[in-house]
Amino acid sequence: MKSYNHSAVEKKWQKKWGKSAYKTQDKKKGAENFYFLTEFPYPSGNLHVGHWYAFAVPDILARYLRMTGKNVLYPIGFDAFGLPAENAALQHGLNPHTWTYENIAYMRKQFISMGASFDWSREITTCDPAYYKWTQWLFLKLYERGLVYRKKTEVNWCPKDKTVLANEQVKDEKCERCGTSVEKRKMEQWNIKITEYAERLLSDLDVLDCPEEIKIAQRNWIGKSEGAEIEFKIHPTPTLPKGKGVSVKVFTTRPDTLFGVSFIALAPSHPFAKDAKNLRAINPANNEEVPVFVADYVVEDYGTGAVMGVPAHDERDREFALKNNIPVKNSELAPKEVFEKFAQKTTTYKLHDWVVSRQRYWGTPIPLIHCEKCEYQPVPEKDLPVLLPPIKDYVPTGDGRSPLAKARKWAEVKCPACGGKAERETDTLDTFVDSSWYFLRYTDPKNKKEFASRKKMGAWLPVDFYSGGAEHTTMHLLYSRFWHKALFDLGLVSDKEPYVRRMNRGLILGSDGQKMSKSRGNVIDPDEEVKQVGADTVRIYLAFIGPYNETGSYPWDKGGIAGIRRFLERVWRLQDKIHPPPRKPSAPPSKGELRNSSLEGGVSRRETEDVLLHQTIKKVGEDIIAMKFNTAISALMVLSKAFESEKAGAREDFAIFLQLLAPFAPHIAEELWHENNFKGSVHKAPWPTYDEAKTREASVTIVIQVNGKIRGSFFAPRGVTEADAFARAEALPEAAARLSGKQIKKRFFVKDRLVSFVTT
């Protein structure tokens, strides 16, 4: 027999499958559609182990679903706009476009080396004008509906480089490039009214099938809080506008502490902040005058940007009061009838509107035109897409605008409304906009007339299962849910929620248990691992490392991967044992079985094997669906060991084993399938079925407990009666010794499992 040459096997099948083997039709006779989505990657340069974890492991589920008869859409694409491309341009003089597309080409090859069953005919790239035309179109739909508005928002500003900085460009409040302290600066930005959907985003979480922790994270992010606004009249002072009705509204969740108020605190940006020193506020409940302060701890855009200071009840209020020699009023709580007179019930959310303007080059151009006379006008649909113009100088402008503002020819246009002189918006869109609708495009990626046709979307949406990283639980997941709801209201999609089921995967750490990073020197290069042990081994290793359905973190272990390789070597050698049909009479029982069941139940070896086979088919299928690949693989290992111990294995059993292995190790399974003359492709073979009755052994082990301690066990036929079990147990010497001379007060019987005695 040939030895297991993983690279020959993998290359051979990857070549045979090519790019079209997993091309998905919108309809397949007799097969139900299943849309299985994984978050698409940013084309950062090359695949790291995290990519393998994100794409190769879910591929197990995609392949399994296909074998169970589902018509599975498992697409791939690239979230290709973003800052790193622009940084590469600035630092190394590369063109962001070239940089991005070269990365994509390289990563595509790596994805193929994974043996992932992506439908490459549906590949999408968000920086492709054919894609971002529709990002712009959808953005304008939201604009027309009044969901997009302009507002002054704080940005990070580097005074030396005279540029806006992204959060990730700010390290310890200093500019990453020059080390200058970053300032906060207010700039006009485009905002999307996600807060208008806060209530629906909250309530529709109930229908989402995902772990409770994801729902909780979203609820907390939305941060609904029931509270009250209370108006404090301001004692007139010369500096404030004259006239009656000058007052400060505070927001509180504890209006009942109104009697304990000893000061008012304003956010530094509050309109009265400048005059705070001279102001006195009047508590409406008791007409007491209290001082007004400005305090850093009051958040400007939460509540009303002003709080009532109750040092007796609030830790931060107390701290502030102590520092400023404000008296602490040990209060009495106000009765409901009293505070309700002054407190206006309100609901606030922590969720902020979504700032989508970016002063960046490498993003989707915002399709708006500014005219002196007509203000902002949308770019007419016939002029979409607004193409990103090629430029040579990616250095940001000194006034905080995107480098695009330097492309004068591109920026200067006629106003679509009045035909007068006008200028394009030169900011680009946050890349979270691009990724808020990408899964819609996968259903109809080549459509030139629509972002996706109703019919195609109808075939696949909503997404049946969405797998991704925990870091996207709040931002991306919430943005895309919002976007979908907005499109639903516009009548553009048919579902209120984009995803039916969502799961977060864990994290792969370096072998030192630390997060993988170049600076720590613990980065694993998947290409190198694939070269040494093969893609199948790396796939199974990652799936085996820990439960995929939990957000734990698992260190990469060199020894562990060698163990998986050993497993596949053993699988390879199993073919030596294959015996052609008809089945041989059963072989003599092994030691293990003597210990187990054959003495008691009188079962033959063949029956015992059947039980294990049926148990394994059941377990592997159930575990794959639950994304518990680690225990599925363990079951396959157990089955392979059982086959190994046989002198000659049945051909049909080996076929079943290969079918079970196929989703995990697609190449070796296909090779062995082919080499042993099974028909067609193992990946087109149906998933093996099991007989529930045959998953149960004929004999069971009954455990004996006396006063809560385990004192022994015995074999009995399955279904043994309560009376028989007690009689057998009491007769057993180890139990009898504990029971003699005592009175049995209580007996418990758990069918096919346990008897328990309680004595005096």
Add this chain to the structure above:
RNA sequence: GGGCGGGUGGUGAAAUGGUAGACACGCCAGCCUUAGGAGCUGGUGCCGCAAGGCAUGGAGGUUCGAGUCCUCUCCCGCCCACCA
């Protein structure tokens, strides 16, 4: 400070309230050998010669029976943070 996850052998981990540690790594012993970091067999939670006892971060509780349920507490990780 808030929220959310976790604490089980030397390690990654298993375990519908019913024999804790499946499977795998590592380690130990032996076999084989073309002397390889290969393969095979057996062993491997802790204490103990044994009988037996003790073990799922710690302390209580419920139960015939708790890793699993309840209360308190300590520690670790992640996310958000002067969010009233």
